[in-house]
Amino acid sequence: MTDTVSQPTPESTSGGPDGDFETLAALARVQVDTPSSHVMHFGEDEPIEMDCGASLSPWQIAYQTYGTLAPDRKNAILICHALTGDQHACNVHPVTEKPGWWRLFVGPGKAIDTDRYFVICANVLGGCMGTTGPASVNPATGKPYGVDFPLVTIRDMVRSQAMLLDKLGIDDLLCVVGGSMGGMQVLEWAALYPERVFSAMPIAAATRHSAQNIAFHEVGRQAVMADPGWASGRYLERGTRPRKGLAVARMAAHVTYLSEGALHQKFGRKLQSRAAPTFSFDADFQIESYLRYQGSTFVERFDANSYLYVTRAMDYFDLAAEYDGKLARAFRGTPTRFCVMSFTSDWLFPTKDSRAIVRALNAAAASVSFVEIESDKGHDAFLLDEPDMFSAAKGFIDAAARDRGVA
Amino acid sequence: MTDTVSQPTPESTSGGPDGDFETLAALARVQVDTPSSHVMHFGEDEPIEMDCGASLSPWQIAYQTYGTLAPDRKNAILICHALTGDQHACNVHPVTEKPGWWRLFVGPGKAIDTDRYFVICANVLGGCMGTTGPASVNPATGKPYGVDFPLVTIRDMVRSQAMLLDKLGIDDLLCVVGGSMGGMQVLEWAALYPERVFSAMPIAAATRHSAQNIAFHEVGRQAVMADPGWASGRYLERGTRPRKGLAVARMAAHVTYLSEGALHQKFGRKLQSRAAPTFSFDADFQIESYLRYQGSTFVERFDANSYLYVTRAMDYFDLAAEYDGKLARAFRGTPTRFCVMSFTSDWLFPTKDSRAIVRALNAAAASVSFVEIESDKGHDAFLLDEPDMFSAAKGFIDAAARDRGVA
Numbered sequence: 017m018t019d020t021v022s023q024p025t026p027e028s029t030s031g032g033p034d035g036d037f038e039t040l041a042a043l044a045r046v047q048v049d050t051p052s053s054h055v056m057h058f059g060e061d062e063p064i065e066m067d068c069g070a071s072l073s074p075w076q077i078a079y080q081t082y083g084t085l086a087p088d089r090k091n092a093i094l095i096c097h098a099l100t101g102d103q104h105a106c107n108v109h110p111v112t113e114k115p116g117w118w119r120l121f122v123g124p125g126k127a128i129d130t131d132r133y134f135v136i137c138a139n140v141l142g143g144c145m146g147t148t149g150p151a152s153v154n155p156a157t158g159k160p161y162g163v164d165f166p167l168v169t170i171r172d173m174v175r176s177q178a179m180l181l182d183k184l185g186i187d188d189l190l191c192v193v194g195g196s197m198g199g200m201q202v203l204e205w206a207a208l209y210p211e212r213v214f215s216a217m218p219i220a221a222a223t224r225h226s227a228q229n230i231a232f233h234e235v236g237r238q239a240v241m242a243d244p245g246w247a248s249g250r251y252l253e254r255g256t257r258p259r260k261g262l263a264v265a266r267m268a269a270h271v272t273y274l275s276e277g278a279l280h281q282k283f284g285r286k287l288q289s290r291a292a293p294t295f296s297f298d299a300d301f302q303i304e305s306y307l308r309y310q311g312s313t314f315v316e317r318f319d320a321n322s323y324l325y326v327t328r329a330m331d332y333f334d335l336a337a338e339y340d341g342k343l344a345r346a347f348r349g350t351p352t353r354f355c356v357m358s359f360t361s362d363w364l365f366p367t368k369d370s371r372a373i374v375r376a377l378n379a380a381a382a383s384v385s386f387v388e389i390e391s392d393k394g395h396d397a398f399l400l401d402e403p404d405m406f407s408a409a410k411g412f413i414d415a416a417a418r419d420r421g422v423a
Numbered sequence: 424m425t426d427t428v429s430q431p432t433p434e435s436t437s438g439g440p441d442g443d444f445e446t447l448a449a450l451a452r453v454q455v456d457t458p459s460s461h462v463m464h465f466g467e468d469e470p471i472e473m474d475c476g477a478s479l480s481p482w483q484i485a486y487q488t489y490g491t492l493a494p495d496r497k498n499a500i501l502i503c504h505a506l507t508g509d510q511h512a513c514n515v516h517p518v519t520e521k522p523g524w525w526r527l528f529v530g531p532g533k534a535i536d537t538d539r540y541f542v543i544c545a546n547v548l549g550g551c552m553g554t555t556g557p558a559s560v561n562p563a564t565g566k567p568y569g570v571d572f573p574l575v576t577i578r579d580m581v582r583s584q585a586m587l588l589d590k591l592g593i594d595d596l597l598c599v600v601g602g603s604m605g606g607m608q609v610l611e612w613a614a615l616y617p618e619r620v621f622s623a624m625p626i627a628a629a630t631r632h633s634a635q636n637i638a639f640h641e642v643g644r645q646a647v648m649a650d651p652g653w654a655s656g657r658y659l660e661r662g663t664r665p666r667k668g669l670a671v672a673r674m675a676a677h678v679t680y681l682s683e684g685a686l687h688q689k690f691g692r693k694l695q696s697r698a699a700p701t702f703s704f705d706a707d708f709q710i711e712s713y714l715r716y717q718g719s720t721f722v723e724r725f726d727a728n729s730y731l732y733v734t735r736a737m738d739y740f741d742l743a744a745e746y747d748g749k750l751a752r753a754f755r756g757t758p759t760r761f762c763v764m765s766f767t768s769d770w771l772f773p774t775k776d777s778r779a780i781v782r783a784l785n786a787a788a789a790s791v792s793f794v795e796i797e798s799d800k801g802h803d804a805f806l807l808d809e810p811d812m813f814s815a816a817k818g819f820i821d822a823a824a825r826d827r828g829v830a
Contacts, residue, residue, distance in 0.1 A: 067702075068702035163704070167702040226683065227689075227690040227692065227708070228683045228686045228687070230711065231674075231686060231710050231711075234674070235714070238667075238670070238714075238718070239646055239671045242650065242670070242671055263645070264646045264671065267645060268639075268642045274635075279633070282634075283634045285632070295475035295574040297570070297735065299641075301641075304637065304638075307638055307645075311645070324704060332700060334692060363770075
C-alpha cells in the first residue's frame, strides 16, 4: 500500500535540520492537486524512540505541504489529522480521487489561507498512507510488521512530526491545528514542545479518551479481529483482508460521528424506495444503505491493522497522566496561545471535554479563548461547512500571524 | 434450542377462550423458580396472520406466569420483554441460571406484586426461548426456518400475545407493562386492543425507532452477517454459529444501553491490572473486558437469526404510520389509562420520545401521567434498581387495581 501512494522525490528526501531553503521552497510549490506525497526517510541511525519502549528504524513519514514557506520561516502551520484522515488535507486524494478532507477549511483564501501560510500535514505514525505503520515491511523479517508493529501513542505521533520539522528546518510553528484525534496531537504538541508552538487550536478534542469512546473503539477492533480475513493480523502475508470486519467497524464509528438530530434530519425513517418496506434484511432505510456505503468505501482506502493501532493510540491518550495526573502541569508557563473549539451537538467529544482543556489552561495561566459552535452536525462538524468555525479560526490565526510579525 | 427450554405440559396446551379455570389456577401455581416454560401450541387451523402477509402455522408461544389469577380474572398483568429479554422475567433463567431480568421489579411484595397480581410474560414471536422463530423447524422443509422465517413486526408480537390470552381465557388485562421494545409492545397493545387494556405502562420507549437507533441495529446485523459462521442464515443446518459476529453486535448495542456518565463512573479509564498499560490489543481497560464478557455470554443464550429478526421488528416500528401518520389517532377514544416513564440519562430512548407519546395521548384526550426519573444509568435503568420507577409503577398499578375493583 505504501508504494502506491508515496513516491519519494529528490526534494523530499533531502533537507534536514540545516535544510536548504531552496528545497523547502520547491516543496512549497507542490501543487494542491498533486496525487502523491513527499516522504521523509529516517535511517537506521535516526530511530524514533516510542512510548512503548521500542526504537523504530528505519522509518519514514509521508506528508503534504501547501503554500510557500516565508524566508523567515515564521508562517508554518502544522495540521494534525484525525483517526481515518491522512496527509491529503486539501488535495485530491490519490486513492479515493475525492477532494481533501479539510478542503473547506484550508486552501487559497480559506480560513487557513495557503496564500499566506505554509501548511504541512503528515500521515501519522502507524497510519497507512505512506508513513511507517503495520503494513510497512519489517526490516528484521522482510515481511509486513502486522501486529508486531510497536504500539503507537499520540505522543509518538507528535515526536515523529517534530523529527520531520527538524529535517525540514522548521524550528517553530505559527500554529498547530487539528480536530478530534488531531486535536489530541495539538494538545500534546503544546505540552511537549511549548517553545515550538506559537499558537494551538484543538477542535472537538479532549485531553483523554472517555470510557464510552474506548468502548466504541473496542467494538470496532473486535469487529476487525472477528473477521477470519484478519488472520491474526497477518492478512498481508496470507493474501486475505478483513474487509467485512473493517466495514462493520467503520459503520459503528460513523454513527458516533453524527448527531442524533443530524441523522434524523438527513435520513429519519426514509425508505430507500418510495414503496412499502420490503420485509427483509435489505437496506430498506436510507440510513442503512448510507452506512453500508460508508463501510464499503472505507475498506478501499484504509488498512485494518492501522485502524487497530490508531484507535488504540486514541484510547491510550491521557495527557494528565503524563504529568502526574495534573493536567495544568502539562501547560505550566506555556508561551503558547490557545483557541479551543467544540460543537454543541458533538456527543463523542462534547463541550465539557473542551471546557476541561480550558480550565487546565486557565489554571496554567495560559492565554486561551474558547468557542462553542452551535451546530447540529455532531462530531463530524469539524470537517464540514461551519462558517463560525472558519471565522473564529481565521481571526485567531491571522491575529497570531500579526503578533508574530508574519508578513 | 427450542427443545431445551420449552417443555410443553398438559396444562399449558389446553385452555382456550372458554378455558378451564382449574387449568389457569394450575398455571398460576407455577413456581417462580421453575426452569422451563409453558408452551401454548397453535395448530394448522390457528395460523397467525402477519404484517408481512405471511400466515404462520403451526406455531407456538412460550410463556411464564407468576402469582394467582383471581376468580374474576381481573388481576392479570402482561409483561412485554425487550430485545434480548425473554419470558423469564423473575425466575431463574434456564440457560444462564441467573435470576430473571425484572426480578427487582416483579415478584412477591415487589412493585408488580405477584402476591396480588397474576403476571404473564411470553417470549416474543421471532424469539429463541420457545416461541416460534427462525431457529424453529419449518414444517414445509423439515429444516430450521433460518432467514426464510417471515419478518416479524411489533404488531405481530402483540397479536401473538393476544392469541395466547384468548386461549388462556383472559379477556382483558389490568395492565400491560414493558420497557424499551417491551414499551413498544405496550403502545401497540393499547392501540390495537384498547378494550382489553385497563392500564398501560410504556417505560423508556418510543412510538417509532429513530434513525440513530436503526443505524446501531444495522451495525449489529452487519456484524452477524459478516461472520462466515452465519452461512447466509443457514448455520443451524451447517453446524456452524456466528459467535464472533453476534458478540460484536451485542458489544455495540451494549454501549448504547449505558450512559456516558455511568460508563465513566463504573469504568472510567481504569486498567485491568494496576500496572501500566500493556501496549497491546489485550483488554487493558476494564471497559474492554466488560464488553468482551457481555459479548461472549450473550452468544450462549441468544440465537443470531432471532437477533436479526427482533432488531428488525424494532426498526420497522412506527405506530403513527399505522394510523395515517397521525399518532393521536392510534389512541382516539381510548379507555386505557397510561403511565409513561423515561430516564434522564437514557440517550437511546430519550425523554423527548416519551414526551411525544404523552403529547399524542393528550391530543387523544387519554388519561396519562408522565414520570421522568432522574438516573445516571442510561437506557438500562429500566432493568436496574430504580426506586423511583418502582414506587411510581406500584402507585399506578395499585390505583388501577383499586379502581377496577381488584380484590
